[in-house]
Amino acid sequence: MAAECRQRVLIVGAGQAGARTALALREHGWQDAILIAGDEAEYPYERPPLSKSVLVGAADPADATVLSGADCAAHGIELIRGDAVAALDLVRRQAHMSSGSHMDFSHLVIATGSRARGLSLPGAQLDGVFMLRTARDAMAVRARLKQGVRVAIVGGGFIGLEVAASASQVGCRVTVIEVHRHLLARVVTPTIAAAVKRLHRAHGVDVRTNTRIEAIEGVDAVRRLRLADGSAIEADLVIVGVGALANDGLAIAAGMPCGDGILVDEGARTRVDGVYAVGDVARHQSLWGARGVRLESWENAELQSVAAVRSIMGKPESPRGAPWFWTDQFGGNLQMLGFPDPLHEVVMRGSLDEDSWCVFMLDGGRIAAAYLWNAGRERRGIVQLMDAGHPVSASLLADRERPLRDLLKVNS
Amino acid sequence: MAWHIAAYTRQLQEGEILGVTVADLPVALYRIRGEVFASHNICTHAHACLSEGYLEDGVIECPLHQAQFDVRTGKVLSGPTRVPLSVYPVRVHGEEILVDLPGETVAAAQ
Numbered sequence: 001m002a003a004e005c006r007q008r009v010l011i012v013g014a015g016q017a018g019a020r021t022a023l024a025l026r027e028h029g030w031q032d033a034i035l036i037a038g039d040e041a042e043y044p045y046e047r048p049p050l051s052k053s054v055l056v057g058a059a060d061p062a063d064a065t066v067l068s069g070a071d072c073a074a075h076g077i078e079l080i081r082g083d084a085v086a087a088l089d090l091v092r093r094q095a096h097m098s099s100g101s102h103m104d105f106s107h108l109v110i111a112t113g114s115r116a117r118g119l120s121l122p123g124a125q126l127d128g129v130f131m132l133r134t135a136r137d138a139m140a141v142r143a144r145l146k147q148g149v150r151v152a153i154v155g156g157g158f159i160g161l162e163v164a165a166s167a168s169q170v171g172c173r174v175t176v177i178e179v180h181r182h183l184l185a186r187v188v189t190p191t192i193a194a195a196v197k198r199l200h201r202a203h204g205v206d207v208r209t210n211t212r213i214e215a216i217e218g219v220d221a222v223r224r225l226r227l228a229d230g231s232a233i234e235a236d237l238v239i240v241g242v243g244a245l246a247n248d249g250l251a252i253a254a255g256m257p258c259g260d261g262i263l264v265d266e267g268a269r270t271r272v273d274g275v276y277a278v279g280d281v282a283r284h285q286s287l288w289g290a291r292g293v294r295l296e297s298w299e300n301a302e303l304q305s306v307a308a309v310r311s312i313m314g315k316p317e318s319p320r321g322a323p324w325f326w327t328d329q330f331g332g333n334l335q336m337l338g339f340p341d342p343l344h345e346v347v348m349r350g351s352l353d354e355d356s357w358c359v360f361m362l363d364g365g366r367i368a369a370a371y372l373w374n375a376g377r378e379r380r381g382i383v384q385l386m387d388a389g390h391p392v393s394a395s396l397l398a399d400r401e402r403p404l405r406d407l408l409k410v411n412s
Numbered sequence: 413m414a415w416h417i418a419a420y421t422r423q424l425q426e427g428e429i430l431g432v433t434v435a436d437l438p439v440a441l442y443r444i445r446g447e448v449f450a451s452h453n454i455c456t457h458a459h460a461c462l463s464e465g466y467l468e469d470g471v472i473e474c475p476l477h478q479a480q481f482d483v484r485t486g487k488v489l490s491g492p493t494r495v496p497l498s499v500y501p502v503r504v505h506g507e508e509i510l511v512d513l514p515g516e517t518v519a520a521a522q
Contacts, residue, residue, distance in 0.1 A: 046492060048477075053458075064492075298477075298492060326477060328458075333476050376475030380466045 007032040009312065010095055010105035012085045012250065014038025016046045017279025017301035018111035019067035024309040026075045034077045035103060036067075037095075039084035042135050043068055048298050050138040051159055052328055055145060055166035061135035088254040090272055107274050107312050110251055110262060111305070114244035114280035114296055119154060123216030129238045132159055144237050147171035152225050152235035154213060156183035158327045160241035161196065164205050165329040167239075175206040175233050177213060177225065189340070192359060192371055195352040196329070203330050208233075244296055246281045259283065261294040267317050268308035276308040288322055289368075290339045299324045322369075322386045324379075335376060338369035338386055347394045350375075358382070365391040381405050413501075418450065418511045421504060429472065431463025437513055439500070442483045444470050449483045450500040450511040456481075457493035472497075 009025060011018045014036050022036050038044065046064040053059035072079045080097075087096040088108070095103045116131035118124060130141050141163075145151070151167045153160045156178030168174045178185070182193035183200075197207050212228035216238060224232045246261040257263050257271055261283030268276045279301040283294045303320060310317060322338040340361045350357030358378055361369035367386045372378055381404035385392060392407055418434045419441055430441045431453050438453035440463045451472070453461050460476040467473075471489060473480045479491030486497035501512040 048492065302490075324478070328476070333460075376460075376478075377464055377466055379475075379478070380468065380473065 007106035008104065009034050009107040009109060010103055011036040011109045011111055012088075012095065013111035013113055013247075013279070013281070014040065014044045014067075014079065014081065015111060015113045015279065015301070016044065016066055016298065017113070017305045018109070019044035020302055020305035021109050021111060021278055021308055022067060022077045022079075023071070023075065024306045025312070026077070028309050028313050028315065030309070030313065032106075034075075035080070035105075036077060037080040037083060037085055037097065037103070039082060039098075040134060040136075041082045043079070043081070045135060046298060047133075048326075050135065051132055051162040052166055054135075054138045055142050055163065056169050057142060061138060085250060088250050090254050090256075090275065093274075108276070109268075109305075109308055109312075110270075110275070110277040110281060111279050112247035112250060112281045114246050116159075116240065117243045117245050119213075119216075119240050119242065121213060121215055123218060123222070124240075126216055126218045126222045127220055128218070128222035128236065129216060129240065131240050132163060133244075141237075141239060145170050145172055148173065150234055150236045151175070152177060152233050152238045153241060154225075154238060155241040155243070156180070156185075156207070156209065157187070157241055157243065158184070160239070161200065161329055162327060163239050163241060164200060165203070168200075168203050168205055169330075172237075173206075174204075175208065175235070176200065177211050177227075177233070178207070178209045179212050181210050183207070183209060187336070187340070188371060189346055189359065189361075191346075191352060195373075196334075199330055199332065244280065246283070246294060248281055251277070251281075259292075264304075266307065266320070267311035268304050269311055276311060278304040278308050288320060288339070293339070295323055295325075297323065297325045321383055324383075333374055333376060335372040335379060336369070337372075337379070337382060338367065340369035344368055345394065347397050349398055349400055360394075360397055362392070362394060362397075365393075367392060367397075378404055381408065384408050413512045413514055415503070415510045415512050417508050419509045420507045421448075421509060422507065424448065424509065427467065429463045429465065429467050431461050434511060435513055435515060437515075439511060439513070440472070440483075441502075441509060441511075442467055442472065444483070448502045448504055448509055450502045450509075451481070451483055451486060452498040452500075455479055455493070456488075456495035456497055457491065462497075 043065050044067040049064050084098045085095045086098045116133045149172045151172045151174045153176045164174050164176050215226040224234045248258040251262045252258050262277035264277050264282045280296045325336045327334050344361035347360040356374040359371040370382050416434045424430045424443045440453040442449045455474040457479045464475045479493045480489040481497040486499040503510045
């Protein structure tokens, strides 16, 4: 009978955030049962390599495994692969699995992630049209990326541009089609977007911004993209990267408040006692001064899972710093910190034509966001300035002769 | 294992990192409170030189994706890798910084 009295954390979703939650529970001293269930066949893995090293064949998805069979055995974590939770009963504290069984829990962590948004265009179902989200997706795309293959990428966001760089690297002829005027719209400044466009064009990628697609054409398999101006782009392969949507269907069906994501506080708590949400599926009510944000990032999966565990264990919250994101394209590394806004004052440290630069977005004299191109070494100093909320002078920030560490001293 | 001269103490200031190639191996040297430590210079996560990273309190942070390693032990402290960093024994003889690297013993210090 004693076994039935034990508590159990059920983690729904076995991606990075779910797996990190399981591991962090043990690190923080959780003694009772941990069950993690996901619909993918693979052991939980991190997704950043999928669009980069995995696509070019330099790595396999399993190289980024977060929770292996050996980890599960070592930490007493029960992992169910290939079987999704189909419904949640928050009153009885039970999850119903697709396979028909059900699981009891005392605590529930929802880590169901996000899914790639599809295209609602004629021809979107043709063979040769792919999205990139899972290890399986990445391996399917990799099998098609061959020298000379014509690849059309729909969407000039991070996934689209990383795939463009990877496809280009293996010798494909790549076109990127973006409906907005700028690449990475709303994420970077127009001047940075222009620098990214130059980078891609310098590597032979045909970048078409301000371009709308009317249809994907072909008989059985994709042949071309028909554009709004009537012209066409011939393609053997189409990869769609037009954003992601939260997998919050289970939570909605269970009656939880959601809005493209499950609403959570700083401790990853939902409105339901004992129920938490972490990773891509969670919408932060408040994070580093921003309200209602959902972050699809490696860092968020890492940190929010720890926040949920601290809440479960009754430990005080540790404050989150400026959110951090990275992308790697053509051997360059772009890192982003904070939340940019078009109204912010833009301060350049270095020139966008150089191999390394930083761009700051100032809000009332404080750094609200920063972009670092091949300048990861500066990140820590910038984070310190941002998290301390120190006012900084634009001219000192722009002065590359002046180490950023010194600015912190000036201001403290 | 074999001892090699990796650098000279004047090349490595307090709190700094120096990237060197020793016997074809990329090595990062760190000087922390006067003491010198050595590790492989390439992050175990992605191809990035740790000597371009950020050193603080005995922790080296990769400039690319924030993997953090204890330079004394090579232990992963955080970041997108689980593979520890190879660290190498260091001796300082006068001006010379010697590191004990894996591989053939032909070049062993006398």
